[in-house]
Amino acid sequence: MRMTAAVLHEHGLSMPYAESKPFSIEEVDLEGPGDGEVLVEVHSAGLCHSDLSVVGGLRKRALPVVGGHEGAGIVREIGAGVTHLQPGDHVVMTVAGGCGRCGYCINGRPALCDNVGASRAQGFLPNGARRLSLRGKPVFHYSGVSCYAQYSVTVQNSLVKIDPTIPLSVAAVFGCAVVTGAGAVFNAAAVRPGDTVAVVGLGGVGLVAVMAARIAGASRIIGIDLMDSKFQLAREVGCTHTLSASDPDLVAKIREISGGGVDYAFEISGSKAAVEPAIAITRKGGEIICVGAGRTGELYQFPHLQLVSEEKVLRGSLLGSGIGERDIPRYLGLYQDGQLPVEKLQSGTVTFAELNGAFDQLHDGGAIRQMLSPHA
Template sequence: MRMTAAVMYEQGLPAPYALSQPLKIEEVELEGPGEGEVLVEVRSAGLCHSDLSQVAGLRKRTLPVVMGHEGAGIVREVGRGVTGFKPGDHVVMTVGSGCGECVYCVNSRPVLCELVSASRTKGVLMNGARRLTRGAMGLYHHSGVSSFAQYAVTVPGTLVKADPAIPFDVAAMFGCAVVTGAGCVFNAAKVRAGQSVAVIGLGGVGFNAVMAAKITGASVIVGIDINPGKFALARDLGCTHTVSALDADIVDVVRDLTLGGVDFALEMSGSKAAMTTANAVTRKGGEIVCVGLGATGDLYHYPHSALVAEEKVFRGSLMGSCVPQRDLPLYMRYYQEGRLPVERLMSGIFRFDELNLNLDRLEHGEVLRQVLRPHG
């Protein structure tokens, strides 16, 4: 079938992206689903800082690629052998899937699946297939999802069923922002009632971490960001305190609030300065959970003797250390119960012709989560 999609041919084009146009809105061809594949009509797709980092070239991709890695839609067709989905099912699209058979998957760590990592690097589906072309040119799949398109062919592992009562614009955010932010609290940090948390970087992922920390019963939740305009929402969603990342006394302020430092510092941006802050505001024996990805090959510095003497832990958390088929239904239930009001993070709905402009808005910190409606 022919459809509209956002294709990236080159990484590292300069901002403003409204002028350089790194994402080309084009007519492309999509093959129908093969054996073990699913055709999804994409109804909504979230725009994320991960997309921004790919456009900037911080992590290399196989090009040209149809972008988009979180979304929600309707199953329209299933290939031979697919039994878990049927036409008409509402689904969330996520990159946190695994093969189900490797040592990581059988130990409930599908985000570390080697097959998925290899396929993501190559720009193919988990089964090694490619279904996208433009004329004689083959196109690649972004993280096996490619949700910046009107339709997507993917494999069942990237899909989780959603209650049709959940609006597509909200459901799309569960594929990355929610599962990453909430998951780093529930799965990586395993925050318990009465513990203290600092969330450094109040974007879509950070706010989901705030809401999840509130669900756990954390006694102190400190929101840290360079933009004080986010603090009112942060307090509404669960922060007990908010502190400017630009405050010269930030370390002393957070330590005073928490009687020596937080149990967990959750760093969302991958910024070296933010990582330094995260380490400094964490108490002895506490954990720094690294959620934000910097550029490939970036090196970060820390005082090693203090790490040993204070028994701190640096922990990575990719995609919220999630098991999508286990975690997403739970998080969607929290949303329906009003405990995870992710709709409050919605900054706006947009069409394909506004996609590059909205990359600029995201980079400038003007928005939290913007959602593309591929069908207008």
């Protein structure tokens, strides 16, 4: 079938993206689903900072590639061997699924799955197939999903069936922002009632982490960002305190608020400059959870003696350190109960024609989560 899709042909074009147009809106050919694959009609796809990193060239992908990794839609066709989905099902599209067979998957860590990870990194579907082409030449899949398109073919393990009453524009953010932010709190850190928490970086993932910390019963939730304009929303969704990352007294103020340092500091931005203060604001025996991904190959420094003498833990959390098939339905239930108001994160809907300019807004901090409507 032929469909409209956003294709990235080159990394690192100059800003503003509204002028350089890193994404070319083109008519792309999509093959139907093979064994274990599903054709999804995409209704909503989120613009994420990890997409921005690829556009800017901080992290590379095989090119040309149809973008998008966080989405939601409706199943239209299933291939042989698909067992838990049927045409008409509403689904969240996510990169949090694994192969289900390797040691990492069996031990409950599908985000670390080598089988799926290798295929996605090379621009193929998790099963090694490729279904996209442009003018007769192959096009790569972005993280095995490629939802900046009217339709997507992916494997069934990248899809989670959801309640059809949930708006697809809301459901889409559960594929990455929610599973990553909430999972860092619930799975990686396992925050408990009374714990103190700092969240460095109040974008979509960071604000979800704030919501999750509130649900977990954290006594102090300190939001930190360079943009004061984010603070009102941060307080609405759970922050007890908000501080500017540029405040020269940041560390002292957080130590005072938290009584010596927080139990958990979540570093969401992936910024090299943010790691040092994240370590400094964490109490003895506390944990620094690094969630944001920086430039490929970049090295970060940390005070080794402090790490040892104060028994701090510095760790990573990929896609929420959990199991998408288990966690996404749970988080959707929290949304339906009003405990996880992720609709507050939405900064509007964009069309294909507006997609490049929307990445300028994301880069400048003027938007939290914009949603692409491929059929608008």
